[in-house]
Amino acid sequence: MDLLSEGLIDELEQFDMNEMADAAYWHAVEELQSMPGQYRGASSYDVVHIDNGELLGTISRSIFNFAKSEPRGAYSGYDGKVYSEPDGVWLSLGISRRVGKIAGLAMEMNGCRYRLIETERMVDGVTHHPLADADVYRALVDAAQVAQEERDLRAFEKLRPHIESAAFCICPECLDRFGARDDCTTCAGKGFVTKPAPAGLR
Numbered sequence: 001m002d003l004l005s006e007g008l009i010d011e012l013e014q015f016d017m018n019e020m021a022d023a024a025y026w027h028a029v030e031e032l033q034s035m036p037g038q039y040r041g042a043s044s045y046d047v048v049h050i051d052n053g054e055l056l057g058t059i060s061r062s063i064f065n066f067a068k069s070e071p072r073g074a075y076s077g078y079d080g081k082v083y084s085e086p087d088g089v090w091l092s093l094g095i096s097r098r099v100g101k102i103a104g105l106a107m108e109m110n111g112c113r114y115r116l117i118e119t120e121r122m123v124d125g126v127t128h129h130p131l132a133d134a135d136v137y138r139a140l141v142d143a144a145q146v147a148q149e150e151r152d153l154r155a156f157e158k159l160r161p162h163i164e165s166a167a168f169c170i171c172p173e174c175l176d177r178f179g180a181r182d183d184c185t186t187c188a189g190k191g192f193v194t195k196p197a198p199a200g201l202r
């Protein structure tokens, strides 16, 4: 139903509703930025032990394979699969359904905790590796901040996946805030830090 043509609301109210939808979107964006990463079906991950950094396996576009070859079902080309279900994201291994529970970029399975490290992400059908160039990352973050201030949704949505999957993240101490950043010892005034990588990797 077209509310305008129905004459139920005038143009001013329409404007307010758009503003509200807009405000809700940007609020969600801000929430997202303060949250650790989320599992994405279009990405690839290394699954590593939180305690010792040991590589358990990889997830590539929802398909899980153990790093070490373990006996595998005769008719299956892979070891497991990740499912996004209404009550969360789950890893199933063969006939063992829902053995690993994924929350954010952490997974709990058989009492062990693992971390998911993004290694690849599909953006508009193109595979991107996490951005590792600090200067480019800074430029993207600055561009995203401008897009956010100008409420330029299209520009922001183009930048966001590259920023999220980068090897860096906004400094947890100063949050890249003007003023606090300059004196910050955690990031040495850069406003961002390298994402923590588990011991023994790379």
Ligand SMILES: [Zn+2]
Pocket (backbone or CB within 6 Å): 171, 172, 173, 174, 175, 176, 181, 184, 185, 186, 187, 188, 189, 190, 191, 192
């Ligand atoms: Zn800082």
